[in-house]
Amino acid sequence: MSAANANIKELDQRLAEKWISGIWRIPAGARPAAPKTKVLPHLWKWADVYEGLVQARDQINVERGAAERRTLRLVNPGVKDMEMTSHTMLFAFQMIQPGEVAPPHRHTMSAIRFILRGSGAYTNVDGAKMVMEDGDLILTPQWSWHEHAHEGAEPMIWIDGLDVPFIQSLQVISFEPYPENRMPVRSDTHDPANYGMTRPVTTAENKLAAPLHYRWRDIYPVLKHLAEGEPHPYEGYAMEYVNPLTGGSTLPTLSCWIQLLRPGQRTQSHRHTSTVLYHAFSGNGTTVIDGKPFHWEKGDSFVVPLWHWHEHANLSAAEDAILFSMNDAPVLKPFGLYREEGPGKSQLGL
Ligand SMILES: [Fe+2]
Numbered sequence: 001m002s003a004a005n006a007n008i009k010e011l012d013q014r015l016a017e018k019w020i021s022g023i024w025r026i027p028a029g030a031r032p033a034a035p036k037t038k039v040l041p042h043l044w045k046w047a048d049v050y051e052g053l054v055q056a057r058d059q060i061n062v063e064r065g066a067a068e069r070r071t072l073r074l075v076n077p078g079v080k081d082m083e084m085t086s087h088t089m090l091f092a093f094q095m096i097q098p099g100e101v102a103p104p105h106r107h108t109m110s111a112i113r114f115i116l117r118g119s120g121a122y123t124n125v126d127g128a129k130m131v132m133e134d135g136d137l138i139l140t141p142q143w144s145w146h147e148h149a150h151e152g153a154e155p156m157i158w159i160d161g162l163d164v165p166f167i168q169s170l171q172v173i174s175f176e177p178y179p180e181n182r183m184p185v186r187s188d189t190h191d192p193a194n195y196g197m198t199r200p201v202t203t204a205e206n207k208l209a210a211p212l213h214y215r216w217r218d219i220y221p222v223l224k225h226l227a228e229g230e231p232h233p234y235e236g237y238a239m240e241y242v243n244p245l246t247g248g249s250t251l252p253t254l255s256c257w258i259q260l261l262r263p264g265q266r267t268q269s270h271r272h273t274s275t276v277l278y279h280a281f282s283g284n285g286t287t288v289i290d291g292k293p294f295h296w297e298k299g300d301s302f303v304v305p306l307w308h309w310h311e312h313a314n315l316s317a318a319e320d321a322i323l324f325s326m327n328d329a330p331v332l333k334p335f336g337l338y339r340e341e342g343p344g345k346s347q348l349g350l
């Protein structure tokens, strides 16, 4: 070691004792020219998720003081210590059995429910009883009270999408159980869907989000109609679930999309600084992520990490493919951190 290096090492040590650090200690590779993520592209098979839920069915109790939720999280192998699906978002699958109540609570994390199968369950968000049907999207904005209850006959399964790791990184997680075992259903809640292109002027505190219910029976015909027009080069036919209160993203931290690829349709390749969690709601296809093909079919989920080139293809010659997805662009855009690039070189070669 040269004398100069020895002196710097000694300086570093002296500074460290005072909780001070020289910027020269940052390794050269720690300042990449382009965004770099530890999140890995990955696909989870429906059969594995479903089997896990069935096995947990009789072993996990959702009562208060027990597990409270029968939920499986999708863990990204690149950030496995976090047990999250990406560095900003979580996709989990929840099952509730007839007669069960997942007890009420609230938290600073925002949540979405995308309903996959079953009927007769409802979620109560701040007193609004929302009966779940396949393909519906239901919002639980941050800090709203919510419980799930099942009045039907078959087990019910849905996706829980949350911003947990983002809220965790800001160190503002708060969680509170409801003071009673059940939440009352209120009759005076308004369904924002009734307002159409208008929104009520109220004296209530300015809210950024509401417990909204986007029904599949309303969404699907619009998506089909969209798919009769010109496709988007990177998305096929896609719609964002907007928040009618603000005209902005689905929730302040999350944006949800529904996307249709017509039989045989292929998109062009692009990349962006947002991360996207996908769920194949119907059909089957392939998404190529940084050169690696991920084949998906109904029920599978996958993640496209930030700044990874990706393109989608519907492999069926007869059937539409429909992807539900959730992305973290709303936490990037306000700070000028959202970037998009494309078209890239086609990676499909199928
Ligand atoms: Fe919750």
Ligand SMILES: [Fe+2]
Residues within 6 Å of the ligand: 234, 270, 271, 272, 276, 310
């Ligand atoms: Fe994309």
